[in-house]
Structures are given as structure tokens and as C-alpha cells.
Amino acid sequence: MSNKIFNAIWSVALIVFVASLVFVMGVSYTYFSGVQKDQLKIETELAAQGAMLGGTEYFELLKDVDYRITWIDSDGTVIYDNEADSGNMENHMQREEVKEAVKYGWGDASRYSTTLSERQFYEAKLLSDGSILRLSSKQITIWTLLLAFGQPIAFVALLALIASLILASRLSKRIVEPINKIDPERPLDFAGKKELKEIEPLLRRMNMQQTEIKRNQEQLERTSQIHQEFTANASHELKTPLHAISGYAELLENGMVKPEDIRPFAGKIRNEAQRMTKLVSDILDLTKLDDDSGEMQWEEVDLSLVARNAIDSVEAEADDMGISIEFSGETAVLQGIPQLLYSIVYNLCDNAIKYNRPGGAVKVFVSSSDDSAVLSVRDTGIGIPEEHKSRIFERFYRVDKSHSREIGGTGLGLSIVKHAALIHHADITVSGKEKEGTTFTVVFPKCQY
Ligand code: ADP
Secondary structure, eight states, rough: OOHHHHHHHHHHHHHHHHHHHHHHHHHHHHHHHHHHHHHHHHHHHHHHHHHHHHHHHHHHOOSSSSSSSEOOOSSSOOESSSSSSOOOOOOOOTTTHHHHHHHHHHHEEEEEETTEEEEEEEEEEEETTTEEEEEEEOOOOOOHHHHHHHHHHHHHHHHHHHHHHHHHHHHHHHHHHHHOOOOOTTTTGTTTOOOGGGHHHHHHHHHHHHHHHHHHHHHHHHHHHHHHHHHHHHHHHHHHHHHHHHHHHHHHTOOOGGGHHHHHHHHHHHHHHEEEEEEHHHHHHHHHHHGGGGOOOOOEEEEHHHHHHHHHHHHHHHHTOOOEEEEEOOEEEEEHHHHHHHHHHHHHHHHHHHHTTTTOOOEEEOOOOOOOOEEEEEEEOOOOOOGTTTTEEEEEEEEEEHEEEEEEESSSHHHHHHHHHHEEEOOOOEEEEEETTTEEEEEEEOOOO
16 A cells, blocks of 8 residues: 555656656756857957957967857958867858858857867857957757756655655555554444545445345344254154154064054054155155245146146045035136145145034135236134234144144145245235134235246
């Protein structure tokens, strides 16, 4: 973090520094060139007066000057040059500044000198005898300027570097410190704080995620608890018939059963075994609903057809108990999972028969509206006391445990019904009075969105 801030500050400082340097260099270059030119003109004027008074001897006296002095005759021949041998020099009449001086009295130019191999400023003056005196000096360059400014430039760069370092460390501290104080468990406690204003949307998102994580965690814990309870209940329920079977078997083994009682004993063992089979099959159905209802096949199903099939399966049982079961209603096509719809009708009818009275009746009714299909199963049985109605859909919950066991109940039928209804987004209600009978009504939406 600190490194990144430092790099950002340092880059900005460097850009500003280089831009200002280019600007200052440009301005300085123009300024110093102007000063150089003005000075050269003054020096030329002075030298011209000297030349008129003392001729070349005057120049001989001028040792160690910073200028190059060239005196040119009116025909362009170089009479004197303090830096080159005048005898070897070419005619200077065509030099720009010389031409200008002949024409206007003064002339100046700036160009690369082939004689001295550097860029020069030239200032020429026409003297009264027709000759021309020319002074030139090395033109200042950007590099000379840069070299001259070297020290202050290095100093400013160093200053910028140190300032960036200090600023970066302070800034990163100021940014990071309040962030480090945030408690990820309760990010919203830090919202509204001035120093965290910029990251408030992040705090809100963190809070949302925290809430979601907590919710998921709670759901996972709840599911795992339900699973644990279910496993404990299931093994307990399975143990009961197993104990009974092994008890009966032991009595038989020890010869403690009279020969005439052997048949009823075998019947009891068979009943317990059947109970176990029913339990295992209900447990498997529920586990399947829990685990892979998502993979079951959805299709268009006629609920009335499913109801008739389920009634066919329980008719024999109803007959045995002297209970009439009848269907009425109409075609009601809905989008559903056939085996689950079947298990809803089957379990409701099975209960309506099991918890009925001799000579009682069960009425199954299917109706259809624009967007829903309704199944109702009404019986004239023992009814469900009001206080139990909200709990009968719980796994292994029975109103009368021993009665349920006697008639082969597992306590899982209504849980399967509820689960299957939930998968279909169906609404399930139970009505009826104790001792008068019960009506279960399931309202299915026809389409699943
Ligand atoms: P069980 O296998 O014991 O029938 P269910 O889950 O199917 O388990 O039902 C739970 C309890 O709800 C039953 O034990 C019974 O007490 C009560 N119950 C269910 N259906 C009826 C009904 N039609 N009439 C009276 N009581 C019922």
C-alpha cells in the first residue's frame, strides 16, 4: 500500500518537475539568448570605437576576451581575426550579418560556424571607412543551461523524493489505520465515519455478505440438526420392531411358547417385520426427497388420474376395514412429478382409512380452476385435536403413538406429503373436528415458474 502511494506521488512529482523544468528551460533559454545578443551589440559598439581609434593594434591589446573579433575590409577580405589566421580565411562579404551591416549599418545573425564548429551569435557594424567589424560569441545551448542548473535541479529532485516518501508513509497510515480497525463481523458499525466515507459502499456490501453467510450458516446448522434428529429418531423407531422380533424369536427358541400359540407368534413377527419394511421404505422416500428431488422428471399430469390410481391401491385395505372410499371430480392437468403426486394422494387416503371408524367413509375430490388444481381428502374418522394440527407434519410425530403403531403407522406419511407438496409449491391445509373427521386440502399451482 505504502509503496503504491509512494509510486503515485513520486510519479506525479516527477511529471510536474519535468514539465516545469522544460518550461523554465525554455523561458531561460529565450531570456539568456536575448541578454547575450544585447551584450554582444554593446561590445561590438565599443570594439568599433576602439578599432577606429587604434586599428588592429587595439585588438592586440584586448587579450583574453570572450568574443571572437573579426575585422573585414569593404571588399570582404578579412583584415584581422583573433581566433583564426586571417590570411587563410575566405572572403566574408557573403556572410548574412556582413551583408546586412553594409546595407543598414548593423547586422546580426545566428548560425553554425564552420570555422569554429559551434553555434554562434554574430553582430556586425559598418565602420566609417567602409570596413565592417564583427563580433561573435558562442550561443548558449539548452545543455549548457541544464549543466549550469544541475545542482539546483538535483536538489529539487531530491526534495521531491523525500517529500514523496514522507507523504506516502503518512497517507498510507491515514488510509490503512481506520480500515484495519473495521470489524469484518460488524462492518456497518463503522459506516458514517468521516475517514471511511469513501469505502461506505464496500462496508454495506460486506455487511450484506456477512448477513448472507450467517443466514447460510444457520440454515446449514438447522439442516444438519434436522438430519441428526432424523437419524436418531429413525434408528430408535427401527429398534422397536427389531426388539419385538428378537423377543418373540427368543421365546420360540426357548420352547416357552405353547404349540397352539406358535401361529399367533409368527403373525406378530410378520407384523413387526412389515412395520420395519414400511419404515425403511418411508425413510428412503424422505431421504430421496431431501437429496435428489431436483433430478425428478416434471411433466403434465392429470391429478384426477393419479387420485384414481392411488384409490385403487388402498381399496382392498378400505374394504377390509369396512370403509367406503369414493372419488368425484374432474380432469385437472398440472405440471408436476407423477410419483410425488401419487405419494401425496396415497398417504392422505391411507391415513383417512387408518384413522377412520368401522363403517366410515372417505371422499376424494379433485377440482380444477384456471391456475390451480385442488385435491381434497375427507374422512369420517377420529379427527385431529386442534392443538396437534400444527405438528402432525413433523417427522415421526403422532397424535396417539401407540394407536398409530398398532395400525402400522410410521409417523412419516404426512412429512412425505408436506415435502412433496412443498416441491410443487402447493399449499396444504387441514380442517375438521375431533371425533367428527378430517379434511386435508392441497392446492397446486398449475404452472411452475
Ligand atoms: P402415521 O404413520 O403415524 O400415520 P403420519 O405422518 O401419516 O404418520 O401422520 C401423523 C399423525 O397425524 C398420525 O399419527 C395421526 O395421529 C395423525 N393423522 C394423520 N392423518 C389423520 C387422519 N386422517 N385422521 C386423524 N388423524 C390423522
